[in-house]
Amino acid sequence: MTRKTLLTLTLLVSSLSSWAAPEPIIDSLRHVYGRESVRTSQNTGTPYADTLDTGNPDVKLVLYNNGTWKYARDPKALADEKVFTEYWDTETTNPYRSENVQPGDLHLWIVDTLDSYCCPRYGRISSKFGYRHGRAHQGIDLPYPVGTPVFAAFDGKVRYSQHVGGYGNLVIIRHANGLETYYGHLSRSLVEPGQWVHAGDTIALGGNTGRSTGPHLHFETRYRGYAFDPSWLIDFETGTLRHRMLHIRSWYFNPSQKYVQDVDDEDAIWEGDEKARIEKEEREKQLAAERERAAQAAMRWHTIKKGDTLSGLAVKYHTSVSTLCRLNGIKPTTTLQIGRKLRVR
Numbered sequence: 001m002t003r004k005t006l007l008t009l010t011l012l013v014s015s016l017s018s019w020a021a022p023e024p025i026i027d028s029l030r031h032v033y034g035r036e037s038v039r040t041s042q043n044t045g046t047p048y049a050d051t052l053d054t055g056n057p058d059v060k061l062v063l064y065n066n067g068t069w070k071y072a073r074d075p076k077a078l079a080d081e082k083v084f085t086e087y088w089d090t091e092t093t094n095p096y097r098s099e100n101v102q103p104g105d106l107h108l109w110i111v112d113t114l115d116s117y118c119c120p121r122y123g124r125i126s127s128k129f130g131y132r133h134g135r136a137h138q139g140i141d142l143p144y145p146v147g148t149p150v151f152a153a154f155d156g157k158v159r160y161s162q163h164v165g166g167y168g169n170l171v172i173i174r175h176a177n178g179l180e181t182y183y184g185h186l187s188r189s190l191v192e193p194g195q196w197v198h199a200g201d202t203i204a205l206g207g208n209t210g211r212s213t214g215p216h217l218h219f220e221t222r223y224r225g226y227a228f229d230p231s232w233l234i235d236f237e238t239g240t241l242r243h244r245m246l247h248i249r250s251w252y253f254n255p256s257q258k259y260v261q262d263v264d265d266e267d268a269i270w271e272g273d274e275k276a277r278i279e280k281e282e283r284e285k286q287l288a289a290e291r292e293r294a295a296q297a298a299m300r301w302h303t304i305k306k307g308d309t310l311s312g313l314a315v316k317y318h319t320s321v322s323t324l325c326r327l328n329g330i331k332p333t334t335t336l337q338i339g340r341k342l343r344v345r
């Protein structure tokens, strides 16, 4: 990358960050940009060559050894964010357990302009989310040869890295949007709690530890401790992130609720929203027209005859001189010309 390009991009990022989008724009972003799918990053396991400052102190430019680059939030800027301080526990798998409040419907930005995404591994799912032999399976299983690198799905901070019960060696990463991703049955973890990682970083090696009947990766997505089927988020067949913004419905947190393809198609729902908005506007227009017609119908007119005076007309039409003046834009002293139409109501 040339110095000039870098400078231009730097300026772009610094000006973008100070630009607060008005609500309607945010809303259209949600509808259009949020619906976009995201292809998995090619920078899997690629080491960084350098990290450079940009014009924005919160944004860094990460240069990879293979010549590619990306913008990323500076972890220092994120360190104090509540999401990385509250319920932050490096010794328990689910620190939200004490809270125990199932989240309601929410829209979660998964990847915005500064985040990236990398499919932890794509291909056939060997075991889906849901009940299995009477036991809740809170994630999905992907066949995974022992020793194969495991990649972080999104930028974030490692919260947990330990051997624990059925999970075997488990790594949990918390992301800035509050989402947590779990990577289980690892042969070896390569990260420590507190470590910041980028999407695509090698965080561990695949394995067969814990309650596992063959080498595989157990992958979970949780929000405030509640697991939902990762297939809502990722199409594992292609490795594609389904949408930049995920609409998580409260029932996704039901342990028996598997991903259903049709429900995911929100276009119809949003088109419905758009239709409702247009219908509302039409109704309002109609009402305004009706009010106008009613006002027109209520108007009364008087044609000035010889001898008419404003005070005389005020008495005749049970109104006042000032009202007559206001309705006709005249003064009490204005001469009334015979034949002129005067609005009296």
Ligand SMILES: [Zn+2]
Residues within 6 Å of the ligand: 127, 137, 139, 140, 141, 217, 218, 219
């Ligand atoms: Zn599993």
